[in-house]
Amino acid sequence: MSKSLEIQNLKINTFGINGQTILDVPYFNLEGERELVISGASGSGKTTFLYAIAGLFLKLNGKVSWDRSNLYNLASVERDKWRSQNLGMIFQNFQLLDELSVLDNILVPTGFDSFFCPKDMIYKAEKLADEFSISIHNSTIAHMSRGEKQRIALARALIKDAPIILADEPTASLDEANARNILEHLRKISAEGDKTLIIVSHDPAVMEQIDNKLLLEHGKIIKNTLPTIPNVGAA
């Protein structure tokens, strides 16, 4: 059973006196659905939406509930732990650690739980690198192409086999063939592992394959293929 996501009265403002609202979601529900694609113009609030459901804000107005419990009710230590156990996240600008090797970058999320990196994790990282044609030898992250960085970020998101995958424009830096390959891979993993897959993208190829769509404009949902009525319960 994939995870359920429910958002209520979410409002995120920029800091300052004339703080503008960058995201305003009165209600959103992803229950019983495994896949979602979020699209919208640049600056419409897609990344902010992803950060909000990943629990990355220190605090916010409203509720973000995974499996019916509000993420922001957790103490931030607990929220860190939740992320570590539940999220595989691909950032828009990859957010790789330049000073680490390719393999170490892929293995970063596994290093939080044990002192020595488990052998099977190293094996798995090498396998992922192989699948995404990432060369793990003689390469410094800083000198890599965006396409390569994109694939490393992807491998890092998948290494822990997390139940939720959040991908911010994962195909934007890839050529058509690679993009299709990556999308297929993500969807296959989601289907086989019953993982929730939320992709931010304005790539038509992505949009046409995923049924559930959310369209953002100026921080507001202007189109949603999912039911928008709150499930008030059978009172």
Place this chain on the structure above:
Amino acid sequence: MNPSLLIKASFRRYKYISLAFVILIAVAAAFSIIISIQERLMRQSSAAVTNQFDVIIGASGSKADLLLATAFLQSKSLNLIPTEQMINILAEDGLDFAAPIAFGDSYKSSPIIGTIAPFIWHLSKDKLMEGEVFTTHEHAVIGANVKLKIGDVITPTHGEAMPEDEHHDEDEHHDEDEHHDEDEHHDEDEHHDEDEVGHNHQHIGSELTIVGRMQPTATAWDNAIIIPIEMMWEIHGLANGHSDANEENIGLPFDNEYLSEASVMVLKPKSIAAAYSLRSEYDEHQTTAFFPAEIMAEFYMLMGDARQILTLMGYIVEALVIISILIGISIMFQLFGRQFAILRALGAPRLYIYLAIWGYIMSIVVVGILSGLLLAYGTSFFINNYIQSRVNISIVTSLSAAEIWMMLMALIIAGILAFFAPLAMMQQSITKQLARG
């Protein structure tokens, strides 16, 4: 959870910044350690002087000159103590010993000094490092640092110690009478200025055999060759302190009519009361008597100012280091902010991030302090060698508990500062930091 990978990576990425901090901490640590070592050595050497030379009596003149001559063996033009006063002093009771001391000869860079055996036992703390104390006029005992062996035979050169290359080739073949004339001339006024040094010559026929070596005294005596005062007088053609019948005798008692003059007498009184009464009794128009501590205190008042300035500089350096560590930590926030936001976004536990930041800062501090210790030790070693070559004092460069404790304190302070750095880092917004990259 193993943040060492991250610590190593941070060093690799920020090599030059890390290195700059290591150097800064090393220099600051070295500076304060050097000050501490030098200050301690000054205290020790003055303690050595005041402990080993209880009361010094000389002919009337400068106390500072007498102290320099007696404790530091710096040749000064000293007047000689009249024999009648020497007889009085030797006859005093309330003394462990009264040692007459005669300066004036040298071998290579070591001054040759004439005195009596009890003073050797006193300086060497009742136990020689090797060999034995002289039992005949032709024996000599050497200081801990003298580069001679037991059994070596030497011929003293008249005059003060000279650099090695200058005193070998002097002096052709004078006959005995000529020697005597010149010796008497020297002894009468004991002035050794530049002109007279030029007249140095070997005392042919007065050969000395090294029979013992003293323990280190932390005074210039570590570089001295000590002979029976009888021999010193004989070399200079003076009465040797014993009547013709007892000519071969050595040490106390002397036959008063045969006593010659000495430059200095060092007294070891049995009690503090005796010390004070002797000091006042012989501090009169013919003789000068004093406790070395009096002179050292004056000396210290001068040195004290220098010490205070050094200590103040030490504090300033330390303050600067703390300020720059704080600046460094804030630079680190700029440099590392995004990295740690990424790790947190990926769900890294706080302890992991904590250890990575703390570990990085502490690695820099530990490497810095250890290099500082090495740097300080090396520098002190050179400073001490220089002082040693100038003042003839044996100085052993060593780190004491004080320096180790000081560095431990620095580590603890750094540890506390570094303790707050990750806490502050944790308060930063993850999303803002992520937006930077």
